[in-house]
Amino acid sequence: MPVKVSKICCIGAGYVGGPTCAVIALKCPHITVTIVDLNQSRVDAWNSPDFALPIYEPGLVDVVRQARGRNLFFSTDVDKGIEEADLIFVSVNTPTKKSGVGAGFAADLNYVELATRRIATVANSSKIVVEKSTVPCRTAESMRTILEANSKPNCRFDILSNPEFLAEGTAITDLFKPDRVLIGSLETREGVEACQSLAEVYANWVPQDRILTVGLWSSELSKLAANAMLAQRISSINALSAICEATGANIDEVAHAIGYDSRIGPKFLKASVGFGGSCFQKDILNLVYLSESLHLPEVAAYWRQVVEMNEYQKRRFSKRVVDTLFNTITGKRIAVLGFAFKADTGDTRESAAITLIKDFQSERAFVNIYDPQVEEEQIWNDLSEASPLIPIESIKKQVTICHSAIEACKNAEAVVIATEWKEFLEIDWEEVYKGMNKPAFVFDGRLLVDAEKLTKIGFKVTTIGRPSAVAA
Numbered sequence: 001m002p003v004k005v006s007k008i009c010c011i012g013a014g015y016v017g018g019p020t021c022a023v024i025a026l027k028c029p030h031i032t033v034t035i036v037d038l039n040q041s042r043v044d045a046w047n048s049p050d051f052a053l054p055i056y057e058p059g060l061v062d063v064v065r066q067a068r069g070r071n072l073f074f075s076t077d078v079d080k081g082i083e084e085a086d087l088i089f090v091s092v093n094t095p096t097k098k099s100g101v102g103a104g105f106a107a108d109l110n111y112v113e114l115a116t117r118r119i120a121t122v123a124n125s126s127k128i129v130v131e132k133s134t135v136p137c138r139t140a141e142s143m144r145t146i147l148e149a150n151s152k153p154n155c156r157f158d159i160l161s162n163p164e165f166l167a168e169g170t171a172i173t174d175l176f177k178p179d180r181v182l183i184g185s186l187e188t189r190e191g192v193e194a195c196q197s198l199a200e201v202y203a204n205w206v207p208q209d210r211i212l213t214v215g216l217w218s219s220e221l222s223k224l225a226a227n228a229m230l231a232q233r234i235s236s237i238n239a240l241s242a243i244c245e246a247t248g249a250n251i252d253e254v255a256h257a258i259g260y261d262s263r264i265g266p267k268f269l270k271a272s273v274g275f276g277g278s279c280f281q282k283d284i285l286n287l288v289y290l291s292e293s294l295h296l297p298e299v300a301a302y303w304r305q306v307v308e309m310n311e312y313q314k315r316r317f318s319k320r321v322v323d324t325l326f327n328t329i330t331g332k333r334i335a336v337l338g339f340a341f342k343a344d345t346g347d348t349r350e351s352a353a354i355t356l357i358k359d360f361q362s363e364r365a366f367v368n369i370y371d372p373q374v375e376e377e378q379i380w381n382d383l384s385e386a387s388p389l390i391p392i393e394s395i396k397k398q399v400t401i402c403h404s405a406i407e408a409c410k411n412a413e414a415v416v417i418a419t420e421w422k423e424f425l426e427i428d429w430e431e432v433y434k435g436m437n438k439p440a441f442v443f444d445g446r447l448l449v450d451a452e453k454l455t456k457i458g459f460k461v462t463t464i465g466r467p468s469a470v471a472a
């Protein structure tokens with residue numbers, strides 16, 4: 001008989017564990033959900049009386065407000081969380097390895113392994129262990145080996161894969177109405193029963209036909225594949241944007257035209273300054289590593305190109321700024337609007353803005369940065385991590401963090417739109433124009449602003465996927 005889940009523990013209170021399990025708690029008031037993390041300050045923020053949560057996500061505060069203290073709890077007591085639960089999500093970080101075998105490509109599974117070992121050590125009763133983190137194919141097998149080698153008598157562990165497909169900025173709506181929930185299990189009787197237990201949890205709000213059950217390895221690989229194919233679409237449209245700039249075609253019109261084909265579809269065809277975020281690059285590199293390990297060099301090269309195109313897009317954009325500003329930005333002030341990797345999040349991991357600013361710094365420009373959500377400290381951390389050889393004091397001489405877009409643009413030579421925040425549409429551009437040095441340039445890396453309107457004001461506008469203002 002499948003276990004009826006009444007207590008869930010989630011290890012990892014990050015961008016995935018926090019929202020995912022908060023929504024489970026909201027939708028399943030009969031289940032007690034405890035989200036545990038080793039990071040005290042993160043847990044404190046989840047528990048903060050004024051709901052100053054550690055991550056910014058539209059709608060999240062409402063969910064936490066309704067469930068916290070009722071059947072949703074945040075704690076640093078990892079062991080207690082594990083002991084009490086009948087189902088445990090492992091939702092820890094799986095960054096790209098920085099050293100050792102596979103450095104720069106393979107996923108660092110150390111956090112997954114440590115969490116798994118903790119479960120094995122602490123558990124005194126049987127558990128369903130669910131891989132929520134994105135992991136390489138067959139990680140569940142390693143988890144099972146660790147758990148079985150360390151389990152106590154009468155303790156059995158069933159491992160499931162249940163990758164998460166939410167996107168930051170829309171996490172809550174994605175979780176409320178997922179395109180699909182994917183659950184992978186072994187095809188043994190116990191595996192299938194564990195799968196039914198988890199499916200029953202989701203069935204509290206997700207229609208049955210959206211809960212897909214597949215084999216463990218298919219589930220793990222599907223997550224990497226979905227991210228790789230999404231990123232591939234962006235690299236494809238970005239590659240086309242370079243052709244548009246050289247020919248006079250307009251990438252928005254091209255995307256619109258090809259997206260009308262129902263086999264292609266209109267989503268994820270927005271040309272940009274390059275994709276960012278903690279996962280696309282990491283997961284593709286992971287797929288590259290997997291392909292190489294399986295002696296499939298052509299497959300590895302195919303996926304690697306998606307990341308290389310993304311790097312090319314960022315470099316190409318920086319170069320276009322320099323070229324347009326009469327081949328030098330030394331000593332010039334550039335306002336960068338947006339620092340997050342996309343709108344509606346405060347997350348900056350792998351944000352294209354970091355690469356652009358680093359490029360501008362190396363050209364010895366002054367940079368003003370404004371982002372409505374990213375904390376000042378985060379920006380300094382990211383910039384200093386991006387240029388480890390430059391002391392932070394030197395970076396601070398070149399970079400200023402501003403508190404509004406208008407302030408950032410004051411006395412600047414050029415404005416670079418790096419994140420598609422809606423508020424940048426509502427800026428008083430006439431006012432911005434007045435405050436800037438002339439000629440005043442705008443570089444729209446997000447196809448956000450109305451180029452015609454800005455041109456009428458007097459700006460020289462350069463947009464991704466359109467020929468340059470100077471050349472036009």
Ligand SMILES: NC(=O)C1=CN([C@@H]2O[C@H](COP(=O)(O)OP(=O)(O)OC[C@H]3O[C@@H](n4cnc5c(N)ncnc54)[C@H](O)[C@@H]3O)[C@@H](O)[C@H]2O)C=CC1
Nearest residue numbers: 012013014015016037038039092093094111115133134164
């Ligand atoms: N960020 C996103 O939008 C998505 C991420 N994913 C995947 O989900 C996983 C988690 O990602 P994020 O939530 O973004 O990471 P994160 O870095 O925001 O959160 C991970 C948390 O796990 C905690 N942790 C690590 N080891 C621990 C341990 N042994 N015991 C207790 N806590 C521990 C860390 O302190 C951290 O707070 C990754 O594998 C990622 O690829 C999947 C879908 C979407």
Ligand SMILES: O=C(O)[C@H]1O[C@H](OP(=O)(O)OP(=O)(O)OC[C@H]2O[C@@H](n3ccc(=O)[nH]c3=O)[C@H](O)[C@@H]2O)[C@H](O)[C@@H](O)[C@@H]1O
Nearest residue numbers: 164165166167168234268269270272275276277279341342
């Ligand atoms: O595994 C993950 O972490 C998640 O990765 C992505 O979600 P996320 O990175 O949060 O955000 P996206 O909306 O996918 O955007 C990623 C990057 O691509 C860029 N993008 C997106 C769409 C587009 O048309 N053009 C474009 O440049 C965004 O600006 C952003 O920098 C996937 O969309 C999620 O399904 C997945 O769960």
